[in-house]
Amino acid sequence: MRLKGKVALISGGARGMGAVEAKLFASEGASVVIGDILQDEGRQVAADINADGGNARFIKLDVTREDDWQAAVDLAVSDFGKLDVLVNNAGIGGTHFLGDMSKKAWDAIMDVNSTGVYLGTVAAIPAMRQAGGGSIINISSQLGIVGADTGHPAYQASKGSVRIFTKSIAIHHAGDNIRCNSVHPGPIETPMTQNMNDNKEFGQRMLSKIPMGRVGQPEEVAYGVLYLASDESSYVTGSELVIDGGWVAQ
Ligand code: NAD
Numbered sequence: 001m002r003l004k005g006k007v008a009l010i011s012g013g014a015r016g017m018g019a020v021e022a023k024l025f026a027s028e029g030a031s032v033v034i035g036d037i038l039q040d041e042g043r044q045v046a047a048d049i050n051a052d053g054g055n056a057r058f059i060k061l062d063v064t065r066e067d068d069w070q071a072a073v074d075l076a077v078s079d080f081g082k083l084d085v086l087v088n089n090a091g092i093g094g095t096h097f098l099g100d101m102s103k104k105a106w107d108a109i110m111d112v113n114s115t116g117v118y119l120g121t122v123a124a125i126p127a128m129r130q131a132g133g134g135s136i137i138n139i140s141s142q143l144g145i146v147g148a149d150t151g152h153p154a155y156q157a158s159k160g161s162v163r164i165f166t167k168s169i170a171i172h173h174a175g176d177n178i179r180c181n182s183v184h185p186g187p188i189e190t191p192m193t194q195n196m197n198d199n200k201e202f203g204q205r206m207l208s209k210i211p212m213g214r215v216g217q218p219e220e221v222a223y224g225v226l227y228l229a230s231d232e233s234s235y236v237t238g239s240e241l242v243i244d245g246g247w248v249a250q
Pocket of ligand 1: 013017037142
């Protein structure tokens with residue numbers, strides 16, 4: 001078991017990649033706290049894990065709220081004894097190109113995708129110090145590394161900020177034995193990318209940018225996140241793991 005004895009908190013764990021990561025972590029021996037604004041779906045993921053013999057809790061977590069983050073970290077410590085791993089996975093997609101975008105729309109994306117990662121990190125670090133160290137995994141995007149005509153500017157800016165924030169945290173907290181790495185998925189089949197199926201022309205443009213010629217599955221990202229959560233990656237910090245079918249290689 002690759003995460004035996006570890007305690008993990010996953011934001012946005014109610015569906016999509018976060019839910020797959022929660023189930024994979026539990027199957028590898030971790031106790032998992034799932035935080036999300038989608039309460040019914042999140043409770044169901046925790047119930048599925050527990051029914052399979054795992055250890056999971058759900059808590060309502062809006063990543064833009066400091067008090068929600070503190071409650072999620074407190075739940076990990078009170079119910080499972082500590083916090084070893086934080087996956088900052090919650091995110092929302094881009095909505096507008098610049099000409100159409102209001103400041104309100106910009107702020108909404110930055111609040112969840114960028115500020116949410118900062119707030120989760122701030123909440124987790126004291127508990128990780130208490131545990132003697134930890135691993136923070138920030139889910140950015142291939143669109144946090146390169147620009148794309150299919151990418152919305154606010155989404156790209158939010159994911160770019162996650163990439164460099166990760167490196168800063170890695171440097172500042174190496175002395176605490178806290179590692180911090182970013183993961184950069186390309187297009188992955190989840191509810192977030194439903195519009196690729198709904199809009200055939202957009203879907204084709206996205207596919208044309210992927211050398212492997214297909215979108216990824218959530219499991220293909222989850223195994224990378226699992227590696228970064230586990231002690232197998234004990235000398236890996238400040239790095240970026242690209243899982244994108246070759247999008248940024250060209
Ligand atoms: P998804 O929409 O299926 O899941 C995202 C989850 O985050 C949902 O459960 C949602 O309720 C939750 N969430 C949204 N706002 C929240 C908030 N304020 N507080 C707490 N939870 C909130 O999306 P996904 O595709 O699984 O995306 C997971 C992460 O991966 C996101 O950060 C996303 O930007 C990133 N990503 C996705 C893709 C892709 O192609 N699907 C590619 C690159 C990066």
